């Protein structure tokens with residue numbers, strides 16, 4: 475019941491925001507996943523992300539479940555960001571508006587949990603990272619991976635069944651909600667069969683490649699875009715590697731295997 479209500483809150487907040495006149499951006503139907511707070515993968519984030527990466531219990535003592543969700547952008551937003559070396563206005567505005575939407579959703583989820591006698595965190599969507607190492611002590615995308623929402627692409631973003639163009643939010647709670655079954659399947663074409671690499675070709679900062687991710691080169695580009703769009707608020711974005719590539723709106727590995735089956 476709680477699980478259903480949480481999914482409803484997320485979906486209805488997205489529908490309302492998409493229809494709201496003073497919000498420019500719109501979103502497709504969200505994806506929601508649930509992870510057991512005791513999942514050993516959370517401890518592995520101390521190696522995979524950074525030693526100080528938090529455990530659910532660090533954010534909320536007595537944590538039992540982590541809720542993660544993906545809000546996919548309306549395709550017009552990535553389309554606007556396809557050309558040129560700098561982020562489109564629509565992409566920058568969508569980032570800011572989605573961060574606000576995530577804050578509202580988290581607030582509503584925490585409110586529901588409190589009504590039912592539980593607790594829930596109100597974590598911000600972003601700007602919770604170490605500016606030197608450019609890594610977060612609570613990585614929503616790694617958390618979303620553990621909650622079964624997607625898998626990592628060559629561009630270091632999470633590819634979900636609805637692609638990678640959108641934003642992620644998460645809530646830690648002490649309510650027990652059964653976890654979403656995890657799928658280890660590969661969704662990135664490069665990781666699956668060595669093909670594609672379109673994200674790499676699209677990156678204006680040459681941050682992607684077979685070498686380790688050039689995190690600082692990427693971040694410099696985000697800051698340039700933040701300056702360009704500062705009249706809207708803080709939009710340290712880029713997204714060129716995500717906009718109009720095979721994984722923008724779908725899981726391209728699954729789509730390719732469906733096509734093969736249909737052509738047989």
Ligand code: SF4
Nearest residue numbers: 627628662663670673
């Ligand atoms: S653009 Fe291609 S290589 Fe890059 S993450 Fe998407 S599927 Fe993988």
Ligand code: SF4
Nearest residue numbers: 677692712713714715
């Ligand atoms: S966000 Fe921009 S700079 Fe960073 S990897 Fe993607 S394309 Fe490159």
